[in-house]
Amino acid sequence: MIFYFTATGNCLAIARELDSELYSIPQELKKKAPLHYKADTIGIVAPTYSGLMPRIVRRFLAKARFDTPYFYIVMTYGMNPSVAEKEAVAYGEHVGVRVDYAATVQMVDNFIFAFDMNDQMAIDKQIPRQVAELKQNIANRVKGFREPSEQQMTGFAMVSERNCRWPEMTDGTQITVTDKCVGCGICSKVCPLGRFYVGDDKKAHRYSEYCEFCLACAHACPKKAITLSVQDKNPDARFRNPEVSLAEIIKSNQF
Ligand SMILES: Cc1cc2nc3c(=O)[nH]c(=O)nc-3n(C[C@H](O)[C@H](O)[C@H](O)COP(=O)(O)O)c2cc1C
Ligand code: SF4
Ligand code: SF4
Numbered sequence: 001m002i003f004y005f006t007a008t009g010n011c012l013a014i015a016r017e018l019d020s021e022l023y024s025i026p027q028e029l030k031k032k033a034p035l036h037y038k039a040d041t042i043g044i045v046a047p048t049y050s051g052l053m054p055r056i057v058r059r060f061l062a063k064a065r066f067d068t069p070y071f072y073i074v075m076t077y078g079m080n081p082s083v084a085e086k087e088a089v090a091y092g093e094h095v096g097v098r099v100d101y102a103a104t105v106q107m108v109d110n111f112i113f114a115f116d117m118n119d120q121m122a123i124d125k126q127i128p129r130q131v132a133e134l135k136q137n138i139a140n141r142v143k144g145f146r147e148p149s150e151q152q153m154t155g156f157a158m159v160s161e162r163n164c165r166w167p168e169m170t171d172g173t174q175i176t177v178t179d180k181c182v183g184c185g186i187c188s189k190v191c192p193l194g195r196f197y198v199g200d201d202k203k204a205h206r207y208s209e210y211c212e213f214c215l216a217c218a219h220a221c222p223k224k225a226i227t228l229s230v231q232d233k234n235p236d237a238r239f240r241n242p243e244v245s246l247a248e249i250i251k252s253n254q255f
Pocket of ligand 2 (some may be wrong): 177182183185188198203204219226
């Protein structure tokens with residue numbers, strides 16, 4: 001049993017490699033019934049955002065109860081896993097979830113603020129090798145997690161301080177719709193918080209500026225009409241994992 005969150009498909013692609021019983025975290029969070037799960041193995045697959053699990057994943061972990069002899073968290077990341085595993089285990093402890101194993105998988109970095117997607121897609125990150133290792137570790141019920149380096153700890157502290165000082169770095173308020181928008185409504189379907197709507201002017205608008213900052217909207221827009229006001233490395237380059245369809249992202253995230 002795996003619970004996943006994905007904006008551009010990396011985590012769904014990895015979740016599918018690891019198990020056949022998959023549940024989308026945004027869809028599980030909609031359920032009114034208590035979120036109690038029991039299985040022989042339970043995993044979470046989620047992206048790394050500034051070294052941490054996305055807020056929506058943390059909300060799910062805080063709300064859900066898991067009855068399993070083996071609980072693991074896999075976080076996909078792009079260029080620097082930072083303190084991902086350590087912080088995931090610590091957050092689990094904080095909300096009463098025992099994490100037996102935490103690991104990371106390097107994939108395309110979808111953070112358009114910092115990276116050009118064309119450059120990212122050109123890098124061979126040896127995903128099959130990483131997945132094979134991960135599968136073996138989970139099959140063998142390996143326990144533990146990688147300790148971050150000193151440099152990663154310092155980098156994480158600096159990024160956290162920056163994010164506190166400039167909330168627009170992580171709160172979604174820099175997401176901007178340009179006049180390339182044709183009102184197709186895809187952004188409203190991939191947003192896990194249902195932040196977008198298409199107005200009478202046939203343009204996309206946001207109900208509230210504050211959000212997860214997952215970038216599903218920007219990557220899925222067929223007109224590349226969603227950009228970041230502070231910095232967008234290449235507004236003409238967007239990404240979706242080649243193993244995952246737009247329909248699957250919509251099904252996973254539709255509010
Ligand atoms: C807001 C944001 C912050 C990110 N922070 C990190 C990070 O700290 N380290 C990193 O290596 N990748 C980072 N990434 C990249 C994603 O973790 C990575 O591309 C992930 O595989 C995306 O998964 P998905 O396709 O399932 O959404 C970030 C992406 C976003 C959107
Ligand atoms: S996906 Fe893009 S083009 Fe379609 S409504 Fe949203 S912003 Fe406009
Ligand atoms: S508005 Fe865009 S970045 Fe914000 S939660 Fe929705 S899809 Fe993610």
